[in-house]
Amino acid sequence: MNVLFITLDQFRADSYGAAGHPLVATPTLDRLARGGVRLARHYSQAAPCSPGRAALYTGTYQMNNRVVANGSPLAHRFDNVARLARRGGYVPTLFGYTDQGLDPTQARGVDDPRLDSYDGVLPGFVLGHYLPESQATWVEYLRGLGYDVPFGWEPALRGESERPAEHSLTGFLTAKFLEWLDAQESGWFAHVSYLRPHPPYAAAGEYSTLYDPADVEMPISPVDASERHPLHEIALGVTASAAPREEEAMRHLRAQYYGMISEVDLHLGRIVQRLEQRGELNDTLIIVTSDHGDQLGDHGLIEKLGFFPQSYHILGLWCDPRSSDAGRVVDGFTENVDIAPTLADALGLEIPAQFDGRVLTPLLRGDAVEWRTSAHYEWDYRAFFISQVHESWPRDRSLSRQNLAVSVNNEIAYVQFGDGSYLCFDLANDPTWRTPCADLERVLGAAQEMLLWRQEHLSREFTDMLLGPERHGRWPQELRR
Numbered sequence: 001m002n003v004l005f006i007t008l009d010q011f012r013a014d015s016y017g018a019a020g021h022p023l024v025a026t027p028t029l030d031r032l033a034r035g036g037v038r039l040a041r042h043y044s045q046a047a048p049c050s051p052g053r054a055a056l057y058t059g060t061y062q063m064n065n066r067v068v069a070n071g072s073p074l075a076h077r078f079d080n081v082a083r084l085a086r087r088g089g090y091v092p093t094l095f096g097y098t099d100q101g102l103d104p105t106q107a108r109g110v111d112d113p114r115l116d117s118y119d120g121v122l123p124g125f126v127l128g129h130y131l132p133e134s135q136a137t138w139v140e141y142l143r144g145l146g147y148d149v150p151f152g153w154e155p156a157l158r159g160e161s162e163r164p165a166e167h168s169l170t171g172f173l174t175a176k177f178l179e180w181l182d183a184q185e186s187g188w189f190a191h192v193s194y195l196r197p198h199p200p201y202a203a204a205g206e207y208s209t210l211y212d213p214a215d216v217e218m219p220i221s222p223v224d225a226s227e228r229h230p231l232h233e234i235a236l237g238v239t240a241s242a243a244p245r246e247e248e249a250m251r252h253l254r255a256q257y258y259g260m261i262s263e264v265d266l267h268l269g270r271i272v273q274r275l276e277q278r279g280e281l282n283d284t285l286i287i288v289t290s291d292h293g294d295q296l297g298d299h300g301l302i303e304k305l306g307f308f309p310q311s312y313h314i315l316g317l318w319c320d321p322r323s324s325d326a327g328r329v330v331d332g333f334t335e336n337v338d339i340a341p342t343l344a345d346a347l348g349l350e351i352p353a354q355f356d357g358r359v360l361t362p363l364l365r366g367d368a369v370e371w372r373t374s375a376h377y378e379w380d381y382r383a384f385f386i387s388q389v390h391e392s393w394p395r396d397r398s399l400s401r402q403n404l405a406v407s408v409n410n411e412i413a414y415v416q417f418g419d420g421s422y423l424c425f426d427l428a429n430d431p432t433w434r435t436p437c438a439d440l441e442r443v444l445g446a447a448q449e450m451l452l453w454r455q456e457h458l459s460r461e462f463t464d465m466l467l468g469p470e471r472h473g474r475w476p477q478e479l480r481r
Helices: 025-033 049-058 082-089 136-144 153-158 169-181 205-209 228-238 245-278 336-346 361-365 388-391 440-455
Strands: 004-009 037-043 092-096 126-131 191-193 282-288 318-321 330-334 375-380 403-408 412-417 423-425
Touching: 004 412, 025 228, 025 318, 037 375, 049 082, 049 205, 082 092, 082 191, 092 169, 092 412, 126 169, 136 153, 136 169, 136 228, 153 282, 153 318, 153 336, 169 191, 169 245, 169 412, 330 336, 330 361, 330 375, 336 361, 403 440, 423 440
Parallel strands: 004 191, 004 282, 037 330, 092 126, 092 191
Antiparallel strands: 037 318, 282 318, 375 403, 403 412, 412 423
């Protein structure tokens, strides 16, 4: 069996056809949903990219992996999807990026250049084609075609609308993967990590005009200032996270985002077509998800941040050709931390004790199983304040209070802030997260549920082992008797 693990950056759950969007055309994602299982309530565990991907790759919540920002190192000791693949007999090959910073204990001294950036490669992967944050090889490719493109990822991406879609970043990475694929025998494992539909909000070529801004829906407006949490108010005042206030600009932004999604879908279609031509589509496990979502103007915000679900409710597709569950839709709460343990199960491997996520296999089959009734995610915003307290650390512990955790179920959403404040929303009466829950008994129940979640998922690296001649507990395979 082959394994194709695809991530689309900043892809929120309600932005494609299979999820019921009335406007956005995504024939390839729709086809994969019909041929596999769609996870309708699938959540990322953190934002932005490095924290979200750390949870996805290691199957651990942020409270355990402690990747709290773009720049936080990922401890080398963590198991991950690439190491799983190696134990399964594969050579896991990366196309794109993983945004996982080097563990400083693995550095070649303090001058190791890998310590200068967070966009390192997850341990275990070999490189098919690496795209650093600068997107340097794509920019060189464009310059080779005669385009006057400045080096640097943002200006190059802002110009995508002015160039044909065939020269897009997504098209470039797809071509690199297909070149590699054509040289492979069966039994390969590839992670194709696309940057789009990531900002800047400028779709490639003809996709920049695919959707009429007049046809897109307007976002959920923010509540009045008197009702906002201080963190929400701060985010509304930051240029990078504040949505455009003019309706025309907001509609344009959303139309560009949808254009990016349709363009990515086109290139996914190229991959599916090539797998068909190679006779491998029915022998390839395809997993599609994202590291986090995008606010797209909802609650007055853009990008990925805060506590609202648009930044964390993401797409999830699991397409296993060995399964007979084509077209199933899972409505239970699933999470990105579930991907790694489910992959281990699909590869016939033991499920590592490290993983906080659950094996999705029974849910994918439609079995009647006891399952989680809430989804959880976290956002740590200490990066905004780290320069202010750096010199006084560790006496000043205020950075450890710059975070939040969210629990969301069918009827209520609870947000606990590290400074002791909280929010609670009545989703049964208002699913837009604008109406507070006034029932203190329900608020207390939601807070207790979150506390129980944290207690259940404390790190288990050695907790299930007992030293002694009998070696009781869940020991690593190589140390068992």
